[in-house]
Amino acid sequence: MPVSLPNNQVPDCLPDPWADDPLLQQTLAGCDHTQRSRLAAFGQLLAGEEAAGWARDANACAPQLVSHDARGERIDTVRFHPAWHALMALWRREGLHRMPERGNADGFLARGAAFFMAGQLESGALCPTTMTFAAQPLLASSAYGIAWLPGAAADGYDSRDVPWRDKHALVLGMGLTERQGGSDLRGNEARAVASDDGSYRLSGHKWFYSAPMADGHLVLSRQADAHDALSCFLLPRWRRDSTRNGVAITRLKDKVGNRSNASAEVVFDDAEAWPCGEAGRGIRTLIEMATYTRLDCVLGSAALMRGATAQAVHHARCRHAFGRTLAAQPLMQAVLADLALETEAATRLALALAAAFGRADALSLAWRRIVTPAAKFWVCKRAEAVCAEAMEVCGGNGYVETGPLARYFREAPVNSIWEGSGNVMCLDVLRAVRQSPELAEVLLADLAAGVAADKPMRHALGELQRLFALDAELLQARARAVATTLALLVQGVLMRRGAPDARADLFVASRFGEGGALFGALDADAATRTAVCAGLYPERA
Numbered sequence: 176m177p178v179s180l181p182n183n184q185v186p187d188c189l190p191d192p193w194a195d196d197p198l199l200q201q202t203l204a205g206c207d208h209t210q211r212s213r214l215a216a217f218g219q220l221l222a223g224e225e226a227a228g229w230a231r232d233a234n235a236c237a238p239q240l241v242s243h244d245a246r247g248e249r250i251d252t253v254r255f256h257p258a259w260h261a262l263m264a265l266w267r268r269e270g271l272h273r274m275p276e277r278g279n280a281d282g283f284l285a286r287g288a289a290f291f292m293a294g295q296l297e298s299g300a301l302c303p304t305t306m307t308f309a310a311q312p313l314l315a316s317s318a319y320g321i322a323w324l325p326g327a328a329a330d331g332y333d334s335r336d337v338p339w340r341d342k343h344a345l346v347l348g349m350g351l352t353e354r355q356g357g358s359d360l361r362g363n364e365a366r367a368v369a370s371d372d373g374s375y376r377l378s379g380h381k382w383f384y385s386a387p388m389a390d391g392h393l394v395l396s397r398q399a400d401a402h403d404a405l406s407c408f409l410l411p412r413w414r415r416d417s418t419r420n421g422v423a424i425t426r427l428k429d430k431v432g433n434r435s436n437a438s439a440e441v442v443f444d445d446a447e448a449w450p451c452g453e454a455g456r457g458i459r460t461l462i463e464m465a466t467y468t469r470l471d472c473v474l475g476s477a478a479l480m481r482g483a484t485a486q487a488v489h490h491a492r493c494r495h496a497f498g499r500t501l502a503a504q505p506l507m508q509a510v511l512a513d514l515a516l517e518t519e520a521a522t523r524l525a526l527a528l529a530a531a532f533g534r535a536d537a538l539s540l541a542w543r544r545i546v547t548p549a550a551k552f553w554v555c556k557r558a559e560a561v562c563a564e565a566m567e568v569c570g571g572n573g574y575v576e577t578g579p580l581a582r583y584f585r586e587a588p589v590n591s592i593w594e595g596s597g598n599v600m601c602l603d604v605l606r607a608v609r610q611s612p613e614l615a616e617v618l619l620a621d622l623a624a625g626v627a628a629d630k631p632m633r634h635a636l637g638e639l640q641r642l643f644a645l646d647a648e649l650l651q652a653r654a655r656a657v658a659t660t661l662a663l664l665v666q667g668v669l670m671r672r673g674a675p676d677a678r679a680d681l682f683v684a685s686r687f688g689e690g691g692a693l694f695g696a697l698d699a700d701a702a703t704r705t706a707v708c709a710g711l712y713p714e715r716a
């Protein structure tokens with residue numbers, strides 16, 4: 176006999192990351208109609224069952240290394256589920272891989288918005304997409320790389336494993352990290368020796384080499400004919416003579432999250448490579464590229480926060496316990512409102528940062544150089560906490576693989592680790608302030624104007640200035656305090672300038688006063704608590 180079981184479980188939630196997000200629409204209000212319509216159409220696609228299936232399948236069926244063919248010849252190929260290719264093609268079609276023109280702040284903002292929307296669906300395929308995006312300024316400035324630019328920027332996606340000259344669309348990766356260290360790259364040992372034809376032969380290894388199927392990687396290596404200084408090289412997957420390049424994939428990493436994406440360990444055996452950027456300035460060249468990937472870490476982490484909080488709010492609105500919905504329980508309201516505020520501040524920061532990348536005034540340059548590492552540190556860290564708390568809102572269902580929360584939760588820490596781990600970002604804030612005091616001055620002046628009417632934020636700004644005056648060793652020890660305070664001040668000012676008063680008041684009071692360490696300690700009345708979620712996560716009619 177079939178048994179009929181009671182079931183008050185919550186229906187699936189497939190939010191439309193454009194139509195269901197008033198904050199995103201408001202932030203993009205100044206962009207032209209075409210950009211907004213495009214984002215609206217993208218949102219509908221992301222909210223569909225098919226896209227959700229791609230995200231699920233690409234992660235459930237992780238890429239497989241096929242090192243040799245049937246005859247025992249090395250092929251060093253990675254086989255992906257078709258869902259991976261569908262995601263890669265979709266991100267390309269939406270232009271997430273394409274660098275907007277310099278000076279086009281709306282272009283950067285629209286791309287940032289699209290990236291933020293995409294990150295609510297799936298993060299793994301965004302990794303090679305980001306690297307392709309970030310590589311373009313470097314390709315454009317290199318005699319060899321310039322020929323790659325049209326393919327890197329092309330709209331289509333070409334998954335064929337053939338020489339790059341035969342392809343209409345190219346994917347780029349980055350190879351910096353060796354066993355000796357990813358933060359302190361000065362220990363790199365890969366070595367490139369010049370050939371007669373202008374190319375180099377590269378030997379050594381990389382300990383992390385994501386997207387090993389990319390058409391080319393920008394690799395950090397010692398350059399034998401430049402006193403073994405570290406230089407940047409473009410290393411194609413195929414040699415000029417159409418044979419496979421000397422890159423052996425030792426294994427694929429078995430990662431906590433980011434499972435759809437392949438991250439390899441590789442060994443270079445006389446791999447053909449071409450100089451890219453100035454000889455001996457490889458670290459600087461690749462760190463400039465990483466400024467863009469760090470922007471995407473901030474956008475991607477804000478996306479995880481938005482995706483996770485949307486799931487939590489939906490669950491709480493549908494689920495009943497103790498005689499009413501969870502969303503009607505005062506304590507749960509406090510948790511949800513706090514998650515929503517944190518996500519709002521992260522979203523505002525991420526999108527403002529994206530727009531700043533498209534401007535050349537002093538304040539935007541200060542954002543790009545000083546706020547980027549602070550935001551990368553803070554938003555990526557907060558994403559971990561938000562994803563964990565949102566998971567708990569969904570109870571046991573949050574902890575199983577049937578919804579996206581488990582994937583968000585596993586994904587969140589990687590944004591904090593790669594492209595410069597947390598501490599390294601905090602130290603970079605100090606370095607940026609030291610190297611560009613004039614930009615720091617512009618940034619601090621803008622913050623001072625923004626916090627003028629807020630006593631707790633004024634106090635925090637004073638504390639930040641006091642920290643900057645510490646001697647170097649002490650300051651290093653307080654670098655997390657510096658980056659945290661700076662990021663919070665930037666968020667507080669953005670909230671003051673853009674959010675309704677009630678939300679800005681709540682953010683400032685909780686982040687610069689009582690509460691803030693754990694979600695749900697907000698001091699707010701019932702009307703305010705519910706208004707926060709209603710304003711940011713409106714219920715569909």
Ligand SMILES: Cc1cc2nc3c(=O)[nH]c(=O)nc-3n(C[C@H](O)[C@H](O)[C@H](O)COP(=O)(O)OP(=O)(O)OC[C@H]3O[C@@H](n4cnc5c(N)ncnc54)[C@H](O)[C@@H]3O)c2cc1C
Pocket residue numbers: 348349350351352355356357358359383384385386430433438589592593594595596597598599602
């Ligand atoms: C999924 C994944 C994919 C990746 N893909 C790539 C890729 O495609 N290409 C690539 O080049 N790399 C890649 N990486 C590597 C990544 O960039 C490095 O792991 C990261 O930079 C940290 O380097 P590490 O692992 O050697 O740790 P370490 O450099 O040993 O650092 C360990 C810890 O020490 C901290 N630390 C370091 N220096 C200091 C200091 N002076 N003071 C205080 N704390 C400090 C760091 O913040 C970190 O928390 C990937 C990593 C992951 C997880």
